[in-house]
Amino acid sequence: MTTATTAKVPLRSPQFCRVVAAEFTSSVGTQMTTLALPWFVLMTSGSPARMGLVFLIQILPVPLLSMPAGMVVARWGARRVTIVGDLCSAALTAAVPALYLAGLLPFWALLVIVALIGCVASVYLSAQRMLLIETIGSDEGVVTAGNALFETATSTARLIGPAVAGFLIAQFGALNVLWIDAATFALSAALLTRLPRHDLPPEAPSASNMAEGVRYLFRDPVLRTMSLAALGYGALMPVVMIALPVLARSRYHADPHVAGWLLAAWGGGTALGTLAVAWFARRFPPLWLAAAGGMGAAAGLWLLPWNQPVTTLALTVAASCMFLPGVTAPAVTLMMLRPPEHLRPHVVPVFGAAVFITSPIAYGVAGLLFEHLSVSTVLTAVAVGASLCGLVLLNLARHRART
Structure with missing residues (x-):
């Protein structure tokens, strides 16, 4: 990101717009999944306790794995981690309706899938912010503005996602909404594939x-x-x-x-x-x-x-x-x-x-x-x-x- 145009207006660069668009798209998918998946559990099992357990299992890996997730980002790079994270989230989300329709989704298997989604999210969240620096550079003012616009995309998705999910669940059912959620993650990955590659550090990261x-x-x-x-x-x-x-x-x-x-x-x-x-x-x-x-x-x-x-x-x-x-x-x-x-x-x-x-x-x-x-x-x-x-x-x- 060293061209004169990018240096002059870095927040308007195509790369930055792709990152923000991908963040908005994946966040909408995340918010839809946050509503559709527990609703699916509640409607199929009739158990609020099972629904609450799904919430817990999905969010628990995020704080527990955040620090090791930093090593993954340092080793593989933010761009690669975010793309792989989106693709994994798409596959895991789509696995729920696919296995359910095939009659192969006992509750324990659903919990395993949900836990894996949380594990992916822990690495994904660590990579997102580092991807921002790779896209717009390291000027304090520009990065602060970029973070603010990044949060705008996230906040807007939090407003839109649950409302859209509620409407779609009422129209098509939670199971079909999960297919749409999976598609949003795949679209986010597609938006990020054209970002320029970033050189990784020559030394592999370690626990130290x-x-x-x-x-x-x-x-x-x-x-x-x-x-x-x-x-x-x-x-x-x-x-x-x-x-x-x-x-x-x-x-x-x-x-x-x-x-x-x-x-x-x-x-x-x-x-x-x-x-x-x-x-x-x-x-x-x-x-x-x-x-x-x-x-x-x-x-x-x-x-x-x-x-x-x-x-x-x-x-x-x-x-x-x-x-x-x-x-x-x-x-x-x-x-x-x-x-x-x-x-x-x-x-x-x-x-x-x-x-x-x-x-x-x-x-x-x-x-x-x-x-x-x-x-x-x-x-x-x-x-x-x-x-x-x-x-x-x-x-x-x-x-x-x-x-």
Whole structure:
């Protein structure tokens, strides 16, 4: 990626567009599978417990295998891993309806397939971000903007995927939707095949590289502080998401429409925020962008505990979520660029694994908090925590500016 046109407008390069298009396509497939596969289990077995087990088995390999996945990416390259990952996901997803129609799909076999899908996802997620660097280079502003646009594709897929899956399941049944899901993964692989190859490091990665990557993350003051702040928001924002239906029930006469509007405001604010970050990223350093995002999100959260009309509450939720990509995009960018090149595939998965572990715990704790405390009390505590995270990021940006 060294041509003059690419250097001038790297985010408009055909290669970058292919990566974003592939991410959107595969994410839509992932979101459709997330709904269609458990629904298929529920309808064929009638067991909510089996459906929950499918959810667990599918997501469990992601945090458990994220660190070893970095070695796979370092050894084989991000381009090859993402293409193979898409093809494996397509084959595994298609295997479910194929085996079921052949009468060869006992529940244990379904769990094996689902576990393999989770294993592929753990490697795939590690490779995606590294593929971004291979496509648009290593300029901080450009990579931050690229990460933001990448998140725009992912967030949009999260909004569209479940809705499309619900419609298609109603029209054609979950089994047939799984065929469509498999096709989206195959299309994603086809989009990535024309990307240029990236030279692999001459030395094969080893377990020592993985351990060194972990040590680098904790030793580097910027990465360590950014990780703690990002994990702080990752633990706090699930509490806010759980609070939205609680607010609809306790303050707005248990109106399900209000809950829907608030969740839509969450998704819309996040999507707008990713676009805003893509514009600001090439004008401000990542640390200052993260500090502004953190403080802005915290300011909005202080308004949530107040009793207010649903319209202003929705706008407050959207405004708070709009600032969050200002934290996450710079955090991922710094995780990708600050380590030496041979350690990058081993640093990013550590951060991803921590996020995957933190979010489910936060959702579980949030449910317990709302059982015993008022929603205003919990949201005030969230605002305090978010403010502390924002101050940590602001102090980091000021300290690095002086040095």
